[in-house]
């Protein structure tokens with residue numbers, strides 16, 4: 001594998017080494033598939049042959065020869081493993097390594113966003129295709145996909161996810177687990193965030209889903225913005241089934257065929273506006 005040369009060592013403050021980045025040139029020469037093949041060869045050179053993954057020891061041993069990162073300290077190697085280790089098993093599998101290499105190459109990220117997007121989509125989808133089929137999971141939507149680093153561009157957030165056993169779905173958790181680098185630099189601290197959710201049934205965990213998700217915000221130092229009762233009369237609907245609560249907007253999926261009602265949509269719209277107002281106020285008061 002051709003070796004990008006490091007000019008800046010990664011640290012806990014700046015976990016991403018800055019390469020004299022050869023990846024865009026390699027991508028131009030080899031094409032998307034060729035580059036992935038090359039990365040896979042690099043993975044094999046770096047991995048622990050017995051375990052089939054890149055461990056701290058195997059990276060420490062081989063980083064200099066394969067990546068040209070001769071002066072890495074133990075801390076640097078730990079940072080690199082931490083940065084790429086989405087499933088938090090202490091090692092890098094092949095997909096984690098490829099995604100990490102893409103993320104270390106900002107120019108390549110810009111040039112080949114679709115390759116990265118596919119890789120990330122696969123990484124955060126924790127269920128095999130077969131299981132998704134059996135669950136009648138809907139086809140992938142055309143919505144844009146972001147990487148954890150894209151979060152730094154936003155002044156505020158409204159995070160939404162379906163419930164799995166009373167808390168956020170593992171796929172969303174996997175995305176948040178990949179924000180370790182942002183946590184280290186405190187890039188999200190002070191940013192406001194609201195939460196919205198979908199459960200299958202009433203009593204299926206609307207509030208617990210939001211409440212248990214607050215820990216994610218707390219660790220980043222983000223500010224949880226509930227809607228309280230600011231939605232007014234709609235909060236007291238007793239005749240018709242209605243999702244959502246003071247914690248945020250919500251809906252019920254039922255057997256998958258139920259769509260959000262007009263009132264639930266209005267509540268979600270209200271939440272967006274309400275959080276945008278708070279975000280604006282916070283932004284003005286910090287400049």
Ligand SMILES: Cc1cc2nc3c(=O)[nH]c(=O)nc-3n(C[C@H](O)[C@H](O)[C@H](O)COP(=O)(O)O)c2cc1C
Nearest residue numbers: 162163164165166167198199200201203204205253
């Ligand atoms: C493994 C699993 C666990 C779930 N747990 C709950 C639950 O605790 N409470 C609930 O009301 N619905 C639960 N549901 C239903 C989903 O929350 C519901 O279908 C979801 O809101 C719609 O999103 P989906 O398209 O991801 O299924 C669960 C679904 C699955 C597949």
